[in-house]
Amino acid sequence: MTDFTPRFLKDYQPAPYQIHTVDLYIELDDERTLVRNQMQIKRHGDADENEPLVLDGQHMELQGLWLNGEALNASRYQCDEQSLTITHCPQAFTLTIETLVNPKANTALEGIYKSGGAFCTQCEAEGFRRISYFLDRPDVMAIYTTTIVADKDKYPYLLANGNCIERRDLERGRHLVTWHDPFQKPCYLFALVAGDFDLLEDRFVTQSGREVALQLFVDKGNLDKARFAMQALQDSMAWDERVFGLEYDLDIYMIVAVDFFNMGAMENKGLNIFNSKFVLADQRSATDDDFFNVQAVIGHEYFHNWTGNRITCRDWFQLSLKEGLTVFRDQQFSADMHQPDVTRISNVRLLRAQQFAEDAGPMAHPIRPEKVVEMNNFYTLTVYEKGAEVIRMLHTLLGEQGFQRGMKEYIARHDGQAVTCDDFIAAMAAANDTDLQQFSLWYSQVGTPQVEATSNYDANSGSLTLTVEQRPASGQQHPPLLIPIGYELLAQDSKKVMHKGVLSLTQTTQQFTFEQLNEQPVVVLLTGFSAPVKLHFSQCEDELMTIMVHADDGFSRWEATQILFRQCIAHYYQDESFSLADSLSRAFADILDAEVEPAFKALQITLPGFAEMTEFLQDVEPQQLLNALSRFKLDLLGKQQAKLQAMYQACDQKLQSGEGHGAGYRALKNACLEYLVQGQSFDTEVTAQYQKASNMTEKIAALQVAASENLPCFEALNRDFFAQWQDDSLVMDKWFSIQARIEDDAVFERLEGLLNHPKFSMRNPNRARALIGSFAVHNPKYFHHASGRGYDWLTDQIVKLDAINPQVASRLITPLIQTQGFASSVQETMRKRLQRLQQLDDISADIGEKINAALVN
Structure with a gap:
């Protein structure tokens, strides 16, 4: 039992x-x-x-x-x-x-x-x-x-x-x-x-002159695919010395890539064991996202050498001590290696789409949990991603120099020890001679706090008063948190930044006044996403468009665009006769015309997805939301098709000529492609992109849109892709993922056939996640099918997986337990499947804990 x-x-x-x-x-x-x-x-x-x-x-x-x-x-x-x-x-x-x-x-x-x-x-x-x-x-x-x-x-x-x-x-x-x-x-x-294995060897000379042997072990035939990971390791070691002053301590550092692994990687001292998807990468078989992730995960596990290994957790409730801190470190590393704004926006998109849902769901917990049934269930986005946001807030409050002083004090005090989150905060406070008692409440806070702001400008005195109120997550009670709120004040006429900085919200309701303003400014709040909160700040369309173009902070420019998109999608959701306003269409055109980095522009024109929108709507009917998203995208295409086509072709020309940053132009080209395939065949262009592509980023994007739009070219491209890549395990994961996302009425028969495919194994975590996880997360039309068949299919696979690998089963059940936000009829359909699972004999603690929590809530 x-x-x-x-x-x-x-x-x-x-x-x-x-x-x-x-x-x-x-x-x-x-x-x-x-x-x-x-x-x-x-x-x-x-x-x-x-x-x-x-x-x-x-x-x-x-x-x-x-x-x-x-x-x-x-x-x-x-x-x-x-x-x-x-x-x-x-x-x-x-x-x-x-x-x-x-x-x-x-x-x-x-x-x-x-x-x-x-x-x-x-x-x-x-x-x-x-x-x-x-x-x-x-x-x-x-x-x-x-x-x-x-x-x-x-x-x-x-x-x-x-x-x-x-x-x-x-x-x-x-x-x-x-x-x-x-x-x-x-x-x-x-x-x-x-x-x-095949062995790739190199070396690294530390800042003190010690030579460290570097070894990467990969399956036979994959040696060339390990070279980028080796460079990422050397970059990580150099960065940690330069930024944190932390030097590696053994004579050798080894990484081994294996196909069967429950997690992304593991920071075992001196011998990191990695899921092969986070080591193996070359242009032909890996996407730009794959390269980014390899570098980030290599960095993450290396940075654990000090924040996790040399100083470890006293108990597993302190898991965020090592994981939240190390995720923050790997995010800073990625920002330095790439475009900071793009990296930050990607962090926030993940947090909102998945961690906010976790915060609102049955398994909501503080970043330092207070109780646990199965410890594996607390390797969560809350502990990792929200934990990193808490560290980021500390960095914002103390500044770079203050944060580094705190890190040095933390290491000096606790090297070689197993310690707590409180020990970390105490070291930060001591090094900066400041009181962080109120800030430490973040470690016991559950859910996503709400922040509501209003502004009042007095033209006679030239003063602006911001009134800001914080509210705990629904059903929670605790004293007010210390919340850093980044801000900018933009002049409406000159579009210049009049003031910027960080406000410290320490009370339930607090006022902040700015004097000697010559005009009413446009207020930008939560710059850089300075705290993991939901901000409610009513601004008109003109203000949002000003922010979208003129804010210094890249995140805020992107966020203003997303707010406009979310508001418009909500109108489409609530009114089937709603049509796109000319002002928003012009704003979209302005984004396409703007002189900004192509990777940033790609993010600006990408609409909020299904999961993100469920965070901003109530009592969601899944098919109605999907219809609203589709109509909005189709209307944008109808008004801006020429510009999108021109942008697609311009990116293609840049890539063919080798100009600029290839990854950025590929991202923008594929973002345009997502629009252009709506409402028309675009079959020839998709086939051409697939056939011309010399890299996996463009090839897989073409195959993906052909699948999602059921283009006539899909079957031929799909057969060609399988024939070319059937012997590459990581690429086959991509192929299975695409099959799971196909939106047609034969999807369940296709899924059953794929379970019996000779290339599928339920015992391979990557393959199970690629097929089962992709269907549940990336095919909302059929996962949330009104018949309940999508829930039934996932339930059947969870039963099989739980007997094989409870950890993987527990992660894949998440979409079924996160019923919050959906209409009551949808929630009830999902709960019936959970009740079926609960009645089974000998379910693991991994899924049992989640099911019990979901059915109690």
């Missing part, structure tokens, strides 16, 4: 025992891998001497148990499906445990498992307990030495954390490699890989 008993942050107690050193000896075998774990353990001085040692353990066979070299008899220990309990332990002792594990049968991909022909591990959050009995918690930190034995022909590379200290050949064609990590770490950072 699945245990749904929650754990609470308030109940945290230090472990009564500490493990100081871990010596692992691992003989690898597909079905009977031997793990011998010898630990030096010491009881805390103030712990009860009668306190038993309780070690976590799952899915293992206990083979032997020795305390100080003597075998323990059965009266001294008890072993069950979840733990190993040893009684009458001395103050300090050596404990040796021998277990057998079955990597081949491990479809959950936690602990030791097989990815293709390679052995690899995933231990975060609680996977090490599938390798050996252990105090599997992040505040137990030890020095690890790992010896791996395996067949040398099959597994020539045997890798683990730290520096290599021994290699030698053994009898029967086996070999042995020993690794030592001199830095103490929790067991979730342990890693092991064994396999036969």
Whole structure:
């Protein structure tokens, strides 16, 4: 029976025992891998001497148990499906445990498992307990030495954390490699890989002159696709030294790319294990977004070396301590490597479309959760993306220099420790001699706060008064937060910025006055999206258009456009006879004519999507919203087709001539294409783009629009694409994703056929996400089909997946539990599918926790 008993942050107690050193000896075998774990353990001085040692353990066979070299008899220990309990332990002792594990049968991909022909591990959050009995918690930190034995022909590379200290050949064609990590770490950072790979090698010389060997291990034949990742790693290392003054600390840094991985990547000390989609990239097989993501994820995992590894979490409730901070760091890195405005807008789009929905849904939680059933369920956008926004607010309030002072203080205080979010805030406060007690409320706040603003200009005194009110998320109660609100005041005549800065909203209602203004300004609020809130600030169309063109802040220019779009879509949604106003059409034309970076222009002309609009409407009827979105796009095309066509052709010419920034022009070209395929065949042009494309960005865009619009050319292009790429696993993920998004009445039959496709495997997380996840997230027309068939189909796949890989099942069930915002009839249809799942026997805690929360709300 699945245990749904929650754990609470308030109940945290230090472990009564500490493990100081871990010596692992691992003989690898597909079905009977031997793990011998010898630990030096010491009881805390103030712990009860009668306190038993309780070690976590799952899915293992206990083979032997020795305390100080003597075998323990059965009266001294008890072993069950979840733990190993040893009684009458001395103050300090050596404990040796021998277990057998079955990597081949491990479809959950936690602990030791097989990815293709390679052995690899995933231990975060609680996977090490599938390798050996252990105090599997992040505040137990030890020095690890790992010896791996395996067949040398099959597994020539045997890798683990730290520096290599021994290699030698053994009898029967086996070999042995020993690794030592001199830095103490929790067991979730342990890693092991064994396999036969192609190896890309390089080096990095640190600011202090140390040479670090860099190694990237990829499947055979993929070496050229790893070169961009190597450059991204070197760029990350240089950036962290330049911006944060943080230098790498081991002699070697390794990355291994595997196809079967539950997450994007893992920051294991010195040996990062990556989902191959975030390592492998070349122009022919990867899109511009793929390149961006490879660089960002490489950076993220490298930056964890200090913010996550050298300083780690005391407990899993503090997860945002490492993840929110490191996401902020990788966002800053990406902004420096690319266009800051474009990068920031992309961050905000993700936050609004997905994290805001999480904040409003049944699994809403603070960035520092207060209770948990299944820890894997808190690897969420709230902990990561909203956590990063909280760090960004701190950066905004303290400034770059103040933030860097705080980081230096944090590292000086806590290097080598497992600490809390409060420790981080305390270091920031001390380094800047400021009180951050009110700011720290963000760590316990649930939901998306609301901010309402009004302005009043007094022409006689030349003063502007802003009245700003903050309200907690619906149903929440807490003292007022400290909310930084970036602002600009634009002169209406000259369009120049009269004032800009940051307002600190600290009260429930607060007024801010600006004096000596010669004219009534246009007010721009929440510049840079300075806080993760929903802003309500009524502005007329002329004001928004002024901001759209003249604001200094790029995010605000984009946001003004989005507000106009959202308002117009809402009119289309509410009135079937509504038609596009000439003023908005002219504004759209002005965007197309503006002299701005093409990547920024592509974002400005991209309409809010289905998920984003559900955040701004109430009682949504999905098909009605989709109809409104389609009509709006079609009307824009009708009025601006010539300009869109001209822009499409101009971008194509720029790309053919090699001028400018290729990724930006590709983004703008494809954004125009999204409009041009509406209401007409555009078949010839789409086919031409597909056939001419020398890069995956343009090729996949052509195939995608051909699929979404059911163009006559689609079937031929689809067959050609499959024939060309059927042996490339990552490109096949793209192909399956496109099949899942096709909008026609045969979609469910097609989906069933794809489940039985020879290239599909439910055991491959990337492939499951590509087909099942893409349908649920990117095909709202049929996922939200009035018959409920879309919900039924997802439910059926969740049942299958939960038996194979509960983590993946839990992530893919999210669209079904986020019923908020939809009409009551839609919500009820979704809830019936959740009730069906709830009644099943032996559902995992991963999906059970989410279902129970959704049905209670």
